[in-house]
Amino acid sequence: MAVEALGSAPRVKVAPWNDPIIRGWVFQIVVVGLVAGLAWYLVSNTIDNLNRQKIASGFDYLGREAGFEIGDSMIDYSPASTYARAIWVGILNTLRVAVLGIILATILGTLIGVGRLSPNWLLNKICAWYVEAFRNVPLLLWLFLFYKLISEAFPGPKQAISALWGSMFLSNRGLYFPVPMADPIHKWMGVGLLVGIAGAVMLYRWAKKRQEATGQPFPSISAGAGVIIGVPFVIWLAGGAPSTMSWPALKGFNFEGGTVIQPEFTALLLGLVLYTSAFIAEIVRSGILALHKGQSEAAAALGLSRGQSMRLVLLPQALRVIVPPMTSQYLNITKNSSLAIAIGYPDLVASINVTINQTGQAIENILLIMAAYLSVSLSISAFMNWYNKRIALRER
C-alpha cells in the first residue's frame, strides 16, 4: 500500500500560479518573448537602415568581380576573380596556417612540457621561463614584434642574403626558394601520396595485430614512412622523372620564379606556434604529473630508459588527461589565426573585411565568417572527440 502510494503519488491540487510546471512555462514564454521582441526590434531597425542607405542584401555579390589583390594565395587568384573565390582563398589561408600551427605547436609544446619535468635543473628552469614569458604577453604583441623584426631586420631584395649557392634568397620580402616546374605528373603523385598513407595505415594495423598474436615486433614506423614516400617517388620515376626547376631570380625590385614564404605568414605562424606551445606545455606537464608515480617507477624497474618510459608508458596514459584541454588549444589556434588581419596576412577575416568595405554588406559577410569558423571549430571538436573516445580507458 505504502509502495503503491509512493509510486503514484496523486498530484496535490495547487493554485495555477503556484504550480512549478505552469510557472516554468510562463517564465520560458516570457523570456523567449523578450528575446524574440529584441530580435524583431533589431531586425526591423536593420531593414529600415538598409533601405535608407540603399544597401543591397542577399548573397548576389559573391558572384561579382572582387577587384582587390591578395598577396599570398594557394590557388589561382587575380583581382578579376569573384568575391566567392577571394573568400575561398582566405579560408584556405586560414586552414593552412591553422593546420601547420597545430602540428608545430603540438610538437614544440610536448617537448617543452617534457623538458619542464626533466631532472636537469637548468633545462627545467629554462622551459619554465619560456612558458611564463610567452603566455603572459598578448599574442598580438608577439605578432607585431616578429613581423616588424622580420620586415626591418632583413635587407631589401637587392641586398638579399643568398644561401645554398644562390638558390635561396632571404630578404624582407620573405624566403625565396626553387620549386619543380608544374607538371601533370604532380597530380598523380598526390594520388600516390594518399595511396601511400592508406597503405601505411593498413601496414600499421597488420603489424599491431601480428605483435599481439606472436609478440614479434615489426618496424612499422620506418616501413610506413617508406611506403608514404616510396609510392609517389615510383610514380615520379614512371612519369619520366621531370626535374626542371623554377629558380628564383632578381627582376627589377623583387624576385621572380621559385616560390616564397611570405614574412606575414612566417610571423603569424611563429607567433601562433610559440604562444600556443607555452599553453600546450603546461597541459602536457600536468597530464604527466597526474599519473601515479608508480607508473614511471614500474617502467624504470622494467629497465626502460627515460625516453622509452616516456614514449611507451607515460605519454600514452597521459593522453587521456591531455586530449580534452588540447582540443580547446587547437580551437584557439584556429580562432587566433584571425589576428592575421593586424599584420596583413590575407586570411578569411582579412578577405571578408575588404569585402565588407567594398560592398557595404556587413551582415551577410559576418554571417559568412561565423559560419566558416563554426564549421571549422565543430569539425575539429568532432575529430578530437572521436580520438578521445578511441584512447579513453575501456572500462567494463
Next chain:
Amino acid sequence: MADLPAGERPQLAPPIDDTGVLGWMRRNLFSSWGNGITTVVLIVAMVWILSSFLDWAVFTANFTASVGSECRGQGACWALIREKYRYIFFGSFPYEQHWRPLFAVIAMLAMLVMSADRRMWNWRLLVIWGVGSFVTFLLMFGQIHIPLSLFLFVALVIGGSGMSLRKGIADTGEMTAYRVLATIGAVGLALRIAGVLPTWSLAIAPLSYVETSLWGGIPVTMILATYGLAFAFPYGILLALGRRSNLPLIKGLCVGFIELIRGVPLISLLIMASVMLPLFLPSGTTIDKFLRAQVAVILFAGAYIAEVIRGGLQSLPKGQFEAADAMGLNYPQKTLLIILPQAIRVVIPPLINTFIGFFKDTSLVLIIGIFDFLNTANQALVDPNWAGFPGEVYLFAAFVYFIFCFSMSRYSKYLEVELNKGTRR
C-alpha cells in the same frame, strides 16, 4: 662479506657527497652523462644569448638621445621610451591632465588589490567596487551625470532582490521596506518611460570633460578588461544557470548563445560591434565606439565565464540542491545563498586565469581603432623622428603586460593552495 672478520673487510669508498653546492650540482646538473652534456650545451647557449642581449640592451644602449637618428649604429634606443612613455601609458589624453588617468589607474589597481584580499569577500566588495568605479570614471570623464532612472533602477533591484532573498527570514518591517523600495523603483521607471517624470540627472562636474575617443593607453586596457569581467560575471552566471536549467527553451537559448560565441574569434565580434551595431539601432542614434568595444568584450567574456562557472556548478554534489529544496528555500534563495557561494569558490582560480586571458585579449580592440596600451605603443613607432626601433617599444610593452599577467597568475596559484587547505590532507 659478513663472514669476514672485522679487520679483514675491504674498505668501501666513502658515499658521494650530495650536500652543499657541489652535491646540489651533482644531483641537479650532472646526474648522468646525458645530463652533463645537456647542462654544458645549455650554459654555453645561455651565456652567448645573454651576453649579446645585455650588450644590446644595456652596454651599448642609448638612454639619452633626443632624436632617433642619434641612436643609429648603437644598441637599444631606450631614449625612445623616455621620450614617449607618457604617450604610451596615457594616449592622447590632454597632456597637462595626465594626473587624472594616473590616479584612475591607481584607483583601479587599489580596487583590484583590495578585492584580492579574502577578508574583503563580503559586502565590503560592493563598497570597494562602488567607490573605486566612481573615482575611476569621475577622473577619466571629469564629469558624470547620473540620470534619475539609474536611481530608480537601483531601488528596484535592491527592493526586488531583498524581497525574494529575505523571504521568510526578515521580519515584517524589513520586508515592508523592500516592498516600498521595489514599488518606488517600478512605478518610477514606468512613469519615467511614459514621460511623466522629467529627464533630471544628478551632475557631478568638478573637472573638464574628456571624451572616450581621447582615452588611451593603460587605463583603456584596464577598464576594458576589468569592467568587461565585472559585467560579464553576473551575465555568465545567468547563462550557466540557464544552461543547467531543466526548462528546455531557456536551456536551448543559453547553449546556443554560449556555443556560438565560443566558436567564433573575438575579432569577428569586434568587427560586428563596429560595423553591424550601427545598423541594428534606429537611425540617428550613435553609440560611443569605446562602449561598443566594451559590449563586445562583455558578450564574449560572458560565454567563457559561463563555462567556467558551469564547471563549478557540476562539481557540487546533488545533495546540496536537494537539501536547499528540503529547507523550503525558493529558487533565488537556493541559488544565491547555497549553490553559488560554493560553486564560485571552486572556480575562483580558473576565473582569474580567464581574466588574464581577457586582459591580453583586450589588445585586439586596436583592430577597430581603439587606443589601448598595445595600440599606443604601436603609434609611438609611427613618429618619423623615431622610426626603426620596434624591438625596444614592443619589449617595453611586453614587460608591462608580463608584470600584470604574471602577478595575477601567481595570485591564482596562491589562491588555489589557500582555498584547498580544508580539503587537502
